[in-house]
Amino acid sequence: MRRVVIVGYGMAGARLADELRRRDQDISITVVGAEPHAAYNRVLLSTVVAGTMTPESTRLHDEKWAEEHRVDLRLGWEVLEVDRTARTVVVGRAGGDPAPAIPYDALVLATGSVPWVPPAEGLTEDGRFAPGVVAFRTLDDCAQIEAKAGKGMPVAVLGGGLLGIEAARGLAGRGCLVTVVHPVGHLMERQLDPGAGGVLARTLGKLGIEFRLNSMATKYLPGDGLILDDGTHVPAELVVVSAGVRAETSLAVRAGLTVDRGIVVDDALRTSDPRIHAIGDCAQHPGTVSGLVQPAWDQAAVLADRLTGTDPSARYRGTSVVTRLKARDVDLAALGEVHTDVDCPDSEVLCFQEPSRGRYAKLVLRDDRVTGAIVLGAPDAAATITQLYDRGIPAPTDRLALLLGRALPAEAASPADLPSSAVICRCNTVSKGQIVSAWRAGAESLPQLAEATRATTGCGGCKDAVCGLLDWLGASQPAPA
Numbered sequence: 001m002r003r004v005v006i007v008g009y010g011m012a013g014a015r016l017a018d019e020l021r022r023r024d025q026d027i028s029i030t031v032v033g034a035e036p037h038a039a040y041n042r043v044l045l046s047t048v049v050a051g052t053m054t055p056e057s058t059r060l061h062d063e064k065w066a067e068e069h070r071v072d073l074r075l076g077w078e079v080l081e082v083d084r085t086a087r088t089v090v091v092g093r094a095g096g097d098p099a100p101a102i103p104y105d106a107l108v109l110a111t112g113s114v115p116w117v118p119p120a121e122g123l124t125e126d127g128r129f130a131p132g133v134v135a136f137r138t139l140d141d142c143a144q145i146e147a148k149a150g151k152g153m154p155v156a157v158l159g160g161g162l163l164g165i166e167a168a169r170g171l172a173g174r175g176c177l178v179t180v181v182h183p184v185g186h187l188m189e190r191q192l193d194p195g196a197g198g199v200l201a202r203t204l205g206k207l208g209i210e211f212r213l214n215s216m217a218t219k220y221l222p223g224d225g226l227i228l229d230d231g232t233h234v235p236a237e238l239v240v241v242s243a244g245v246r247a248e249t250s251l252a253v254r255a256g257l258t259v260d261r262g263i264v265v266d267d268a269l270r271t272s273d274p275r276i277h278a279i280g281d282c283a284q285h286p287g288t289v290s291g292l293v294q295p296a297w298d299q300a301a302v303l304a305d306r307l308t309g310t311d312p313s314a315r316y317r318g319t320s321v322v323t324r325l326k327a328r329d330v331d332l333a334a335l336g337e338v339h340t341d342v343d344c345p346d347s348e349v350l351c352f353q354e355p356s357r358g359r360y361a362k363l364v365l366r367d368d369r370v371t372g373a374i375v376l377g378a379p380d381a382a383a384t385i386t387q388l389y390d391r392g393i394p395a396p397t398d399r400l401a402l403l404l405g406r407a408l409p410a411e412a413a414s415p416a417d418l419p420s421s422a423v424i425c426r427c428n429t430v431s432k433g434q435i436v437s438a439w440r441a442g443a444e445s446l447p448q449l450a451e452a453t454r455a456t457t458g459c460g461g462c463k464d465a466v467c468g469l470l471d472w473l474g475a476s477q478p479a480p481a
Ligand SMILES: Cc1cc2nc3c(=O)[nH]c(=O)nc-3n(C[C@H](O)[C@H](O)[C@H](O)COP(=O)(O)OP(=O)(O)OC[C@H]3O[C@@H](n4cnc5c(N)ncnc54)[C@H](O)[C@@H]3O)c2cc1C
Pocket: 007, 008, 009, 010, 011, 012, 013, 032, 033, 034, 035, 042, 043, 044, 045, 046, 077, 078, 079, 080, 110, 111, 112, 113, 136, 137, 138, 163, 248, 251, 279, 280, 281, 282, 290, 291, 292, 293, 294, 296, 324, 326, 459
C-alpha cells in the first residue's frame, strides 16, 4: 500500500486528500496541518470579516471527515523537517517535542503562502505583529479583526489588491472608518488597468472607503495610526496587513529542494526530488498564476490521478483564471490580457467607462476571440464575456452590445442552449455536461449537486447559474441530453 503524506491542511491539501480517497480506497493518507481548525474555504474569509458568513459555514470538512475517509489527520501539528534519504518527515506540535517520524512513499507539500509584511517601522516586534496589527489570511486573523473592529473605529488596510479591497469593504460594512494605503497609483494593478482602478476607487469611495494611493507606510504608532512616506498621518486603531503574499517555502528550502519564488514543479507536479510534489500557493509552475484556488484544485486532481495510478500520464498544463472581487455592492471580473492598450495594433480593444454609475468595461479580442476583459458594474456582460473566453468561440459582431451586457449570444441565453462543455463553476472546473450527468444520476438538489460535482463550493459565484440549470433540468421531460 502506498503511503502519501500531505504537508498542509489548507485548500490544496484538503482537496488532494479527497481526490485521493475518491480514486483509491486503500491508499494510506496522512495529512499534517499547522492550523488548529478543520480545513476551511479561505476564499470566503472576506464574508466572515463582513459578518455575512459564520466561520463554521466556511468549513470544507466536518468533524467526522478524517475518520470516515480513513485519513490520519494531525490537526495543529507541523512538519518540521524532511529526511529525503530515509523518506520520513519529522512532525511536532508548535513548541512541543518532535513526535515519531512519519514514513512516506510520496510526500506532497501544500504549505500555501504567508502574508508579505511591508517594511514599516513598528509593524512587527520580535517577528510578531505589534498590538493592533493583524494579517488577513486565516480564520484566527478574522477572529482577531472581528474582536477589535468596532463601529466608528479608524482602521487602515495596507494593500489595495484583491484581498485588501475585500477586507476594506467588509470592515466598512461593519461601520469602521477605513483608509486603504496602496503603493501603486491605482487599485488591483495586477488585474486592472488604471481606468478600471480609478472607477473602482470612486465606487468604493461612495461606500465610505478612503484611499492613499502611491503611498507607503513608513512607521506604525500603536493606537494612533500610520505615518506615510510623504510625512502625512493616517489615523488607525487597527491596521490590517493585506499587502500581498509569498509562497511558504521554508520547509522545502531546508530539505534542499529547488526553490525560486515558489517550490519549482514540472507538469507532473514533481519537485527537484521526484518523490516530493508541491501544489497550491507554495508551488511554482511555469503556466500558472499562483495565489488562486482554481489552479490549486486543478493540480490536486492531476496529482491524485498520478499518485493513485488512475492516470499515470496525467499532466498539469496551467489554468486560465478569472478573478472576481467578492465585495458587497461591487461586481468586478477580470480575465486574461487586461493591460493591452486601445491602440495596440495586434488586438481589437474596446473600452467603455461611466464612472458616475460605477461602470467600466474593457474587451480585448484577437481573431474575433476574447483574450482579455475587465468588467466592473455590469454583471450580465461579465457572465457572457467569461463564457466566450472559456469556450474560445467567436464574439458576436455587435461588440458594443456585448460590452454593455445587452447582447447575450444565443448560446448563453438559456441553459438549454449552452454546450455541454461550457464551464459553469470555474473554481472547480465543472462543466454543464458534468452537472447534467450528476442530475441524471440522482443529484436533484443544490446540496446534492454540490456534493456530486463540487460546483458552487469555491467562491459560490456560480450558484445562480447552477440553480438555473437545476430549474431547467427539473422542467425538462424527458431528461435533456
Ligand atoms: C481573504 C482571502 C480571500 C481569497 N479570495 C480568493 C478568491 O476570491 N479567489 C481565489 O482564487 N483565491 C482566493 N484566495 C486565495 C486562496 O485562498 C488560495 O489560493 C488557497 O487557499 C491556496 O490553497 P493552499 O492549500 O495552497 O494554501 P492555504 O489554503 O494557505 O493552506 C496552506 C496550509 O498549510 C499549512 N502549513 C504550512 N506549513 C506547514 C507545515 N510545515 N506543516 C503543516 N502545515 C503547514 C498552513 O498553516 C495552511 O493551513 C483568497 C485568500 C484569502 C486569504
